[in-house]
Amino acid sequence: QQQVRQSPQSLTVWEGETAILNCSYEDSTFDYFPWYRLFPGESPALLIAIRPVSNKKEDGRFTIFFNKREKKLSLHITDSQPGDSATYFCAASAVDSNYQLIWGSGTKLIIKP
Amino acid sequence: EAAVTQSPRNKVAVTGGKVTLSCNQTNNHNNMYWYRQDTGHGLRLIHYSYGAGSTEKGDIPDGYKASRPSQENFSLILELATPSQTSVYFCASGGTAETLYFGSGTRLTVL
Numbered sequence: 001q002q003q004v005r006q007s008p009q010s011l012t013v014w015e016g017e018t019a020i021l022n023c024s025y026e027d028s029t030f031d032y033f034p035w036y037r038l039f040p041g042e043s044p045a046l047l048i049a050i051r052p053v054s055n056k057k058e059d060g061r062f063t064i065f066f067n068k069r070e071k072k073l074s075l076h077i078t079d080s081q082p083g084d085s086a087t088y089f090c091a092a093s094a095v096d097s098n099y100q101l102i103w104g105s106g107t108k109l110i111i112k113p
Numbered sequence: 114e115a116a117v118t119q120s121p122r123n124k125v126a127v128t129g130g131k132v133t134l135s136c137n138q139t140n141n142h143n144n145m146y147w148y149r150q151d152t153g154h155g156l157r158l159i160h161y162s163y164g165a166g167s168t169e170k171g172d173i174p175d176g177y178k179a180s181r182p183s184q185e186n187f188s189l190i191l192e193l194a195t196p197s198q199t200s201v202y203f204c205a206s207g208g209t210a211e212t213l214y215f216g217s218g219t220r221l222t223v224l
Contacts, residue, residue: 006155009153032211034211038150041218042217042218043117043203043215043216043217043218044156044203044215045215046213049211089155089156100158100161101213103155103156103157103158104155105153105154105155106152106153106155106156108152
């Protein structure tokens with residue numbers, strides 16, 4: 001059972017455009033939603049995260065929009081740069097699961113110059 | 114600075130051979146994890162541990178064993194490697210979901 005779903009599986013946008021990566025979940029007890037970024041040959045690294053008390057979290061060009069009612073969230077990358085090309089993972093955890101992260105399948109983002 | 118070190122970085126094994134992937138963390142985290150990452154599947158949890166002497170099965174434990182002899186070290190063991198276990202393996206340590214640190218990964222090829 002896939003509790004965290006990501007779409008699209010791959011996404012190509014032009015440099016300067018806004019890339020939108022989508023994530024949805026099923027478990028209403030999830031209370032922490034991080035996005036990780038994985039560059040080829042490197043380690044997954046935390047990019048930005050949100051808790052359901054907020055519906056928006058910004059960090060520079062990266063913004064999470066969160067819709068608790070629909071159990072959906074999205075990561076917006078504005079002014080996309082070729083250096084943003086990577087695989088992005090949405091994940092979720094709940095305090096009563098000892099903070100185990102449930103991972104989405106990832107979105108491979110390609111930014112064309 | 115939080116550090117998770119994996120070895121080896123790359124490994125080529127033969128079908129039926131034994132493979133041991135090692136992970137060391139200097140973060141003093143109780144929890145450690147082994148994931149494999151395959152295109153289209155994201156990060157899949159193989160085994161995890163809550164502390165020295167503890168190992169727990171993750172979502173895809175079949176064909177893998179784990180060992181946590183100390184707080185710092187967590188190994189993943191493939192007793193009889195198969196080509197389907199060709200993947201990139203990541204070790205991670207964490208106190209909570211908000212403090213999860215990954216190693217640089219091991220690329221395993223089973224021929």
